[in-house]
Amino acid sequence: AQKITQTQPGMFVQEKEAVTLDCTYDTSDQSYGLFWYKQPSSGEMIFLIYQGSYDEQNATEGRYSLNFQKARKSANLVISASQLGDSAMYFCAMREAAMDSSYKLIFGSGTRLLVRP
């Protein structure tokens, strides 16, 4: 069975510094994808970034980037130049094939990030 592990329940980072949030995964599929979502205190789920298993380069979206190490089965999220608004829960999720060519998401337990001024 597929599994996502986020080992950091909580983290602090100083404003303007970079931070890495860890995510390891377990799958026997050759083709898979990994998503990161942000959940601020208001509760909504915000998509941040996606990495496909066959993507040759690490994904980047503005201040977000993925440190994707396929052999280690890790897909760590790097946030550069942290801002106070980055304080939130962050979830790593893996795409799992579902019926009729759709897909499901398997979520990790999340990491709560607090940015200090």
Place this chain on the structure above:
Amino acid sequence: NAGVTQTPKFQVLKTGQSMTLQCAQDMNHNSMYWYRQDPGMGLRLIYYSASEGTTDKGEVPNGYNVSRLNKREFSLRLESAAPSQTSVYFCASTSGSGRDRDSNQPQHFGDGTRLSIL
């Protein structure tokens, strides 16, 4: 830009009562989902619908039923609410699939329904 709309936002029920959570999306997505989020945990899939007219169980389907009313709407029903179903419920939708050209399409989430069962 409505996206995914869930109603209600908050609800308090007594044990044994029934209710339906409503979800509608205006993005013409084929797939829709219901998740629950419990404190300290990630989201867990309850049911999903890959297309209009089809539904399938997720990780935690017991105690729930779903209906894909049309392409836009996907409802979640609790027939006899139990305190263990106290949670935040999220609806999501996507145009993504397992096919390579669509595989990077994320799921878009509603704002959630906070449900308490006494």
